[in-house]
Amino acid sequence: MLTVFQVCFFVGIGLMLLSLIFGNIFEVIGIDGLDLDFDIGLSLFIPISPILLIFFITVYGGVGWLIWNAFPALEVIFIILLAFAAGIVLSTLMNLFVIRPLKKAQNTSTPDSEDLVGLRAKVTETILENGFGEISYVINGNSYTSPAKGIHGEAFKAGQEVVICWITDYIFYVSLFDI
Template structure:
């Protein structure tokens, strides 16, 4: 049984290390995080690709996420190894390892994954509200380069890095329309006439 615990423990450790190393490597090489999707396979039983269960009409994040599963395996294997070396009863060791692993996985799910998912979801909703709004260029947007815009949402003025959606330069003080937000960059279109679709949030 000790070999089982050792195997389970190192599966969790190796997966964590591989994800961390490859994640930083791809970030360094400026490659898309989607390349690592093969390391983040979710259980698909009425669950979409983001791990969101829509089967009952409610949107809830699935507990079968890699972080939760790997945490369970690592703690289960580690506690099992400790219990085995301490010469504890195998049955007691098994249940102790299972209970502790379950508690750690549940804590990560409730206090880390769910808050992160809600924050991400809120951010997505906010972006949808911002797209189509009018903004003003604070610093010139050079051709095929970046500048800065200012916009007002819910009575609060915000600044953001921006790039012209058609690659053309936009002068300082010119009104623009926010057309897309990608990787934190606001892609805008110069406002030349009143026929453009404008949405303002004051």
């Protein structure tokens, strides 16, 4: 059983390191938009996401290994139950106090499409007649840029103030902002 705890611990550490290394490599080359997180409805009681599963495996193996070495007289089933309970408790705490607040902070920084309609923006790259250009806008103190097109196919020069009318397929349709 000691081997099982050691394998769980080292596999968990290895997966965390791989996640860290590949996450940083992919971020450097611009591939950082893949989110493999999945939740089930009872995530308070059953915290299931890839990072929490890896964390659980690591804690389960580490705690099991520590208890096995510290208290060799304990029954194996008792050690397994203690390690399992420690894994569940620590995974739940990590979910509640680390993962959820980070997700909430990430979600609040990204504006919804509905919040953008009616927002003033500035043309950063000329919008060609019946073509595309680029606008920049500020929301919640953060500056964003997006591809844009005139609502009637009209052209807008860089520097003009426009208003976002609607968004379809990540294309922002804009019209001239008149005071």
